[in-house]
Amino acid sequence: MNDRMRPDLKQTVFNGMVTCSPRMLSLFELIRRAAHSDVTTLLRGESGSGKELVARALHAEGARRSARFRAVNCASFTSEMLASELFGHVKGAFTGAVGSRDGLLVQADKGTLFLDEVADIPADLQGRLLRVLQERRFRPLGGSVEKQVDIRIISATNTGLRDLVAQRKFREDLMYRLRVVILRLPPLREREGDLELLTWTLIDRLNAKGGRQIHRISADAWDAMQSYPWPGNIRELDNMLQGAFVLGLGPVLGVEDLLPELRGEAPPIDSIMLSTGHPDRPVTNELDALERRQLVDAWQRFGGSRGKMADALGISRSTLYRRLREHELV
Ligand SMILES: Nc1ncnc2c1ncn2[C@@H]1O[C@H](COP(=O)(O)OP(=O)(O)OP(=O)(O)O)[C@@H](O)[C@H]1O
Ligand SMILES: [Mg+2]
Incomplete structure (x- = not known):
């Protein structure tokens, strides 16, 4: 399979929002x-x-x-x-x-x-x-x-x-x-064409900073990105790409640049549940326990730093704070 290059996408920009959906x-x-x-x-x-x-x-x-x-x-x-x-x-x-x-x-x-x-x-x-x-x-x-x-x-x-x-x-x-x-606001996964457009828009912005230069996306990475539900939406995509620019190397965005959830390393269900904040979220004790464990793990990993925890989990600080309160961790 070939790497994907930047396609020619017809975009609209409205007050800072980029879309083709x-x-x-x-x-x-x-x-x-x-x-x-x-x-x-x-x-x-x-x-x-x-x-x-x-x-x-x-x-x-x-x-x-x-x-x-x-x-x-x-x-x-x-x-x-x-x-x-x-x-x-x-x-x-x-x-x-x-x-x-x-x-x-x-x-x-x-x-x-x-x-x-x-x-x-x-x-x-x-x-x-x-x-x-x-x-x-x-x-x-x-x-x-x-x-x-x-x-x-x-x-x-x-x-x-x-x-x-x-x-x-x-x-x-x-x-x-x-x-x-x-x-x-529709979630990113329901905006036709926007995952690709926003990925390249964000890559362009990060390329312009002068560090790593990404010009292609590997077929495997693109597959994984397309099948991921992006519960943290554009912020999650942006955070992931920022991480790839800091830690990764070379002109191809590869699977190793992606969030662990996209590589199938973590049970995706708990992070989806953690991030959606959706009222229809099925609440079961098992899921609650998973969510709590993920929060505690992140807490230990980042010494309680809210910013780092939120970034790692792909959710906003306020969502993180709410989740911590729900689990009576703060
Ligand atoms: N259509 C878009 N085009 C480009 N950037 C976008 C778009 N939508 C969101 N962003 C960027 O994604 C990030 C998240 O957007 P914003 O803070 O408006 O989301 P939010 O819904 O308020 O999130 P939260 O629920 O976490 O508070 C911001 O950095 C924003 O600039
Ligand atoms: Mg907000």
């Missing part, structure tokens, strides 16, 4: 339409599928583009920190609050606030967020005067909010307020 082109059209209104929008998509890029595109394509875009990850803060981050605080609101500070709501006034991993917003902040959505009003921590802002709110989740509502972990009224419009 008809499903993505339809999504770009929906983004353009949704950008013209101020409607509160929920983005659904697997980990690493580009939710933040879509949020930025909604901002950049709309009338608020000249004001600020602010993003916050609701999974990576404690409740108090997230409240302070969002609402700001007045001087003396808590120990260490030596001055007053505007929160993201004020910083994003006239612009857009992006709430990533909104499913993880702590229960005690859900009511306050609802008020922001209903009235665009809030009170900074320790403050007595309410503030009013004019912001568009975009949020994102890779788990279904409805399931959380059923489990009483998420307020139903908040769910309806957040998902006035829902935009769904």
Whole structure:
């Protein structure tokens, strides 16, 4: 079998998103339409599928583009920190609050606030967020005067909010307020032609850095890449290629450059389950045990470094944090 060269692919680039998939082109059209209104929008998509890029595109394509875009990850803060981050605080609101500070709501006034991993917003902040959505009003921590802002709110989740509502972990009224419009990002495996296009786009970017130069993909490696489900989507592909540029040698991307899962060295099922965060994920004790073991292994291997663990597992830091919490490891 011959190595694969870069094919001539017809690509579209929209606000940093590269694609040749008809499903993505339809999504770009929906983004353009949704950008013209101020409607509160929920983005659904697997980990690493580009939710933040879509949020930025909604901002950049709309009338608020000249004001600020602010993003916050609701999974990576404690409740108090997230409240302070969002609402700001007045001087003396808590120990260490030596001055007053505007929160993201004020910083994003006239612009857009992006709430990533909104499913993880702590229960005690859900009511306050609802008020922001209903009235665009809030009170900074320790403050007595309410503030009013004019912001568009975009949020994102890779788990279904409805399931959380059923489990009483998420307020139903908040769910309806957040998902006035829902935009769904297809996973990489459902974007026809994009695995090849994105692989070469990312290889071109990495070639331009001047280290290893990759010009071909071996037939075996390409086979393995095509049959892999890419649960961590574009981020996982990017991380894998970055690793190949640092550790590998020569002009051909070979099987030895691929993630162990693609080489069939690890039971793929547990990493898929670990990475998808999908509501339909079949939960069995055996799978939970596998997932937990994988987390513990990564923890030991990287001395608890979240960044390195997330990279090795091909998931985002926030997904990692959520998984660690689910398994009561943090
Ligand atoms: N269509 C695309 N073309 C090029 N790069 C992309 C595309 N989609 C995503 N990326 C890149 O993949 C990475 C992941 O994208 P992003 O952070 O937007 O995903 P996400 O869905 O927010 O992920 P997470 O669920 O992990 O927060 C980023 O580096 C982004 O630039
Ligand atoms: Mg994100």
